[in-house]
Amino acid sequence: MTRPLTSIERSVQGRNDWLKEEERRSIESRGEVxxxxxxxxxxxxxINKDVKAGRGDVIPGFTSVCRLFKLAMDKRAAGDQRLWDHLMQYADQVLSQHDPRH
Incomplete structure (x- = not known):
């Protein structure tokens, strides 16, 4: 027998359900874009919520992720697929381990 969810767990589950539904609707509307x-x-x-909460390091973190993604795209466009492949493999691993939507 499983225990009932706490209010915090229900809130997290509701948020995850909302994210799944909105993502689905976005795909139906405009595809991958x-x-x-x-x-x-x-x-x-x-990011805005984190900055307001005093976690301003989120901005340079996001900037670094964007720069890494652009570098991987540039290298792939120049004929070197390795960084792109590694980045996609790492993203898949992290998301499969930590994203509750999977």
Whole structure:
């Protein structure tokens, strides 16, 4: 027998369900571009909340992630696929281990 969820657990579950549904709707509406735009909006909102909460290190962190992604795209466009492949493999590993939506 499983115990009932706490109010915090229900809140987290509700948030995750909302994210899944909004992502699905974004994909239905605009395909992968819609999915990307949805996650950019969610991320921007979260960055603003973190900055207001005194966690300003989120800005250089996001900047670094964006620079890394652009570098991987540039290298791939120049014919070197390795960084792109490594980045995608790492992203898949991290998301499969830590993203509750999977």
């Amino acid at each position: 819609g999915r990307m735009e949805f996650w950019l909006r969610v991320t921007r909102s979260r």
